[in-house]
Amino acid sequence: MAQTLTKKLISSHLVSGNMAQGTEISIRIDQTLTQDSTGTMAYLQLEAMGIPQVKTKLSVAYIDHNTLQSGFENADDHKYIRTVASKHGVLLSRAGNGICHQVNLERFGKPGWTLLGSDSHTPTGGGLGMLAIGAGGLDVAVAMGGGAYYLVMPKVVNVELIGKLSPYVSAKDIILEVLRRLTVKGGVGKVIEYTGEALATLSVPERATIANMGAELGATTSIFPSDEVTREFLAAQGREADYVALAADVGAEYDEHIVIDLSALKPLVACPHSPDNVKSVQEVGKIAVQQVCIGSCTNSSYADLMKVAAIFQREGGTVAPGCSLTISPGSRQVMTMLAENGALATMLKAGARILECACGPCIGMGQSPESNAVSVRTFNRNFCGRSGTVSADVYLASPETAAITALRGVLTDPTTLSGNVDVTMPEKFLIDDSMIIPPAPEGESVEVVRGPNIKPFPINVPMTEKVEGEVLLMMGDNISTDYIMPSNAKLLPYRSNIPYLSDYCLAPVDPEFPARAKEKGGGFLVAGNNYGQGSSREHAALVPLYLGVKGVIAKSFARIHAANLVNSGILPLEFANEADYALISQGDYLRISNARGSVLSGGDIIVRNETKGVDIPLVLNLSQRLREVLAAGGLLNHTRANNTAN
Numbered sequence: 001m002a003q004t005l006t007k008k009l010i011s012s013h014l015v016s017g018n019m020a021q022g023t024e025i026s027i028r029i030d031q032t033l034t035q036d037s038t039g040t041m042a043y044l045q046l047e048a049m050g051i052p053q054v055k056t057k058l059s060v061a062y063i064d065h066n067t068l069q070s071g072f073e074n075a076d077d078h079k080y081i082r083t084v085a086s087k088h089g090v091l092l093s094r095a096g097n098g099i100c101h102q103v104n105l106e107r108f109g110k111p112g113w114t115l116l117g118s119d120s121h122t123p124t125g126g127g128l129g130m131l132a133i134g135a136g137g138l139d140v141a142v143a144m145g146g147g148a149y150y151l152v153m154p155k156v157v158n159v160e161l162i163g164k165l166s167p168y169v170s171a172k173d174i175i176l177e178v179l180r181r182l183t184v185k186g187g188v189g190k191v192i193e194y195t196g197e198a199l200a201t202l203s204v205p206e207r208a209t210i211a212n213m214g215a216e217l218g219a220t221t222s223i224f225p226s227d228e229v230t231r232e233f234l235a236a237q238g239r240e241a242d243y244v245a246l247a248a249d250v251g252a253e254y255d256e257h258i259v260i261d262l263s264a265l266k267p268l269v270a271c272p273h274s275p276d277n278v279k280s281v282q283e284v285g286k287i288a289v290q291q292v293c294i295g296s297c298t299n300s301s302y303a304d305l306m307k308v309a310a311i312f313q314r315e316g317g318t319v320a321p322g323c324s325l326t327i328s329p330g331s332r333q334v335m336t337m338l339a340e341n342g343a344l345a346t347m348l349k350a351g352a353r354i355l356e357c358a359c360g361p362c363i364g365m366g367q368s369p370e371s372n373a374v375s376v377r378t379f380n381r382n383f384c385g386r387s388g389t390v391s392a393d394v395y396l397a398s399p400e401t402a403a404i405t406a407l408r409g410v411l412t413d414p415t416t417l418s419g420n421v422d423v424t425m426p427e428k429f430l431i432d433d434s435m436i437i438p439p440a441p442e443g444e445s446v447e448v449v450r451g452p453n454i455k456p457f458p459i460n461v462p463m464t465e466k467v468e469g470e471v472l473l474m475m476g477d478n479i480s481t482d483y484i485m486p487s488n489a490k491l492l493p494y495r496s497n498i499p500y501l502s503d504y505c506l507a508p509v510d511p512e513f514p515a516r517a518k519e520k521g522g523g524f525l526v527a528g529n530n531y532g533q534g535s536s537r538e539h540a541a542l543v544p545l546y547l548g549v550k551g552v553i554a555k556s557f558a559r560i561h562a563a564n565l566v567n568s569g570i571l572p573l574e575f576a577n578e579a580d581y582a583l584i585s586q587g588d589y590l591r592i593s594n595a596r597g598s599v600l601s602g603g604d605i606i607v608r609n610e611t612k613g614v615d616i617p618l619v620l621n622l623s624q625r626l627r628e629v630l631a632a633g634g635l636l637n638h639t640r641a642n643n644t645a646n
């Protein structure tokens with residue numbers, strides 16, 4: 001039978017399951033990546049599992065998120081990652097070498113491989129024809145140890161791209177259009193597979209922009225075929241040997257089919273405070289802009305930044321007064337090439353504040369805008385407060401829109417400019433892997449250095465028969481992990497210090513929440529749809545665990561966060577009837593009398609709202625294996641119990 005590319009890659013990596021949509025399968029992982037803000041925890045877990053050497057074909061640890069060193073904490077964590085990676089067979093991409101997804105695309109991604117990364121934008125690798133999935137750190141640690149990765153067999157959505165982009169309209173506008181159509185929960189349980197005549201006109205970094213921001217759809221991943229364009233990119237990276245041709249079979253059947261005519265697209269922006277709040281730049285109009293930030297794993301490739309430089313060169317002048325412009329190139333390769341060909345000088349002449357090759361402002365690591373600012377960013381997320389300034393309005397845009405907006409100081413449609421900014425892809429990228437440190441040879445002794453900021457992480461206890469407690473917080477739809485466990489320059493240094501982070505948990509929703517949770521000794525959280533969208537940070541589960549949260553009852557969950565809750569032994573319960581959300585109020589006392597039994601038997605779960613005197617049916621949409629993980633009190637306990645039993 002004619003197969004989709006997604007199914008081909010799943011089937012060639014299948015370890016268990018029968019690939020029936022909606023059922024649990026597991027796949028072999030060829031490659032893993034970690035970054036520093038999730039990596040410290042992932043390696044602590046790898047150590048806790050007692051895995052001496054990674055068993056993947058390749059595992060890389062990147063330092064790219066926590067690069068602002070305003071105290072010893074980040075530097076200490078970097079040293080820990082450097083030493084632990086070296087000991088366990090993991091390559092290290094040092095601080096300064098670039099953003100994990102950009103560097104991975106340039107130097108390590110391979111068509112046809114599976115990639116699991118402790119970062120939600122790992123699907124960027126889909127631009128190269130990889131099956132690249134984001135996950136919590138513990139799942140990545142398991143994969144490093146040679147364990148399979150479990151997921152629900154997804155639906156496969158075909159996005160067929162036809163036509164050709166008009167001048168100044170770019171890959172970012174394509175993914176913004178997909179987000180406009182599908183919304184931030186439209187991709188849950190789905191892989192987005194791109195096909196169509198227009199692919200021949202889209203370079204690998206452009207494909208990567210689209211695959212990257214597929215994370216904002218909630219999709220399991222996004223994938224492009226591996227074709228002549230891929231071969232040329234790999235050849236230019238000196239890696240032609242990694243090329244294999246990959247595509248869906250002719251006549252492959254998809255669960256859904258969407259057509260996007262690129263010639264009809266206009267420059268788009270995602271308006272505050274959600275990546276799917278998409279409008280055309282024209283529709284939003286000429287609003288005054290106080291900050292423009294260009295970079296992030298979505299839009300910091302060589303071609304992206306060359307287009308920015310070309311617009312500066314063509315238009316002349318400097319960034320508008322009252323507007324601050326930052327540029328963070330995605331990698332050392334990109335930055336060096338820009339420095340050597342003069343584009344960096346053009347950016348400096350335009351008044352750009354050049355930042356290091358790292359995530360930077362995207363995760364609030366500096367460059368928080370002024371109060372009530374409008375900030376136009378080429379990034380992928382604009383959740384309220386993520387920039388570090390709660391009153392700021394962040395608009396997500398293409399590099400072209402961002403560049404001209406910076407010069408004018410008002411949101412500007414780049415298609416109002418004349419001509420075009422055609423940037424040709426280099427025949428050879430600058431290749432210098434000297435900032436990548438290979439691990440110590442197996443067997444050589446390496447001392448793992450842990451700084452004083454590394455505190456033990458919480459591990460749950462096996463589930464009891466009765467699970468009860470107060471409703472600590474009622475929340476609405478689309479609560480992101482940036483709300484559950486905020487990240488910014490002040491908090492990111494504490495990613496290995498759960499007790500410290502606990503004072504900030506869910507504070508953007510209710511500043512009193514941490515104190516209340518501590519006073520009540522834990523309880524339940526209740527939320528609307530798509531709870532836990534966004535980042536893969538398992539801290540959004542570990543911190544609630546530390547605060548005694550036993551269950552989250554929601555209308556629906558985002559994929560990675562639901563998995564992180566299970567891994568921490570916290571019940572991710574869904575309302576059987578969404579309308580029952582109205583039967584719960586903050587402060588109500590809830591009791592599940594036969595929790596352990598019904599979790600294990602797959603039976604109905606009824607929560608009794610003791611305060612209101614009503615029973616509410618709940619659904620636990622999990623495989624038997626995951627039910628056992630929950631009953632054991634999380635994945636580490638489950639793994640330990642199984643190892644002892646064997």
Ligand code: MIC
Nearest residue numbers: 037038119120121535536537
């Ligand atoms: C993000 O973009 O939100 C992050 C920071 O890269 C996260 C990872 C983290 O929270 O450390 C992600 O996307 O998974």
Ligand code: SF4
Nearest residue numbers: 121296297359362363
């Ligand atoms: Fe880094 Fe931002 Fe990409 Fe996350 S989304 S990996 S913070 S650049």
